[in-house]
Amino acid sequence: MEKQVPTLDSSSQPQLKLTYLRPGDMIDVEFAAATKVRTKLQLVGFDTGNYLLLKQPNPRTDGSYADVLFEGNPVIVRLVLEGETGECIAFKTNIRAVSNIPFRLLYLDYPKQVENRALRAQKRVRTHIPVDVTADNSQTDSRKKLASGVVVDISSAGCRILFKAQSEGSNVTHMNIKISIGSGSQKDLLTLSGQIMNQRKERGMISVGVRFTDDEAHINNVFDHLLIDTEFEC
Structure with a gap:
């Protein structure tokens, strides 16, 4: 039987983008x-x-x-x-x-x-927003704090949060979470709901990618309080 050689689409770019690759990927x-x-x-x-x-x-x-x-x-x-x-x-x-x-x-x-x-329809805005992340179990109404971290980039579709790696970390991919954000403009905490889509560990830190599950109106309201302009993402 003739060996099948893998094929790619004809379009190709000469510039290689391996900047974010790390040993262990x-x-x-x-x-x-x-x-x-x-x-x-x-x-x-x-x-x-x-x-x-x-x-x-x-x-x-x-x-x-x-x-x-x-x-x-x-x-x-x-x-x-x-x-x-x-x-x-x-x-x-x-x-x-x-x-x-x-x-x-x-x-x-x-x-x-x-x-x-x-992969993303929108580019993400770089940020440095301190947050607390809790596990969201809607069936039992019990929430367990996972960690405190920093939102390092965000769009209306989701965000990426960076934590310090714990000594005994576990895989939290696909976990439903609540993100609590402190805001100087109001007394109550701002919150966003989401699902962790991926996680990776590097250099003593844990990075998780989160997809927001709130409705668009709520996300826009939170962004307004945080002065994040979704029309000007860079």
Whole structure:
């Protein structure tokens, strides 16, 4: 059977955007094979312009990938970059080398071209708003404080909150939360409801992406109190 080489759309941009990549990030990798072979591998690091270094799949837990892990085999890499707009990028490259001793590592050629698309309809406004975040359990009316943090960017659709990492952190993805915001313009706390869509840990901090679940009128009211202009997002 003829080997299927992964394909991308013809549009491509020469500028590579790997600014937000960090060791430990999980990257989607599709290998060329007779049938599609796609998995997620952990980034170890990269040497700009030369190579990306990934952990190989664990044969004990992930099965054997011996038929696709060889020098020169084409791959497609897909990943999400966090930033002001959020971006999904993809690029074609080749396996540069496979190392099994002393560690099972995979070297990929550094890409010369990438294609990308924005993930968010709106750009986010950079902020520094202190907040308290509580778990929102609407069924029992019980709320447990998770942490205090800072909203570092925000739009009418959602926000990103930064916390100090706890010694015993847990995965809070998909948790419903209440965000309490202190405001000098009024006595009562401003609140927003949302759902945590993703989280990542880096440099002693936890970053969570939140999708707002309140109605548009309530979100606009909160933004008015915070003097956030949704018509001028940058």
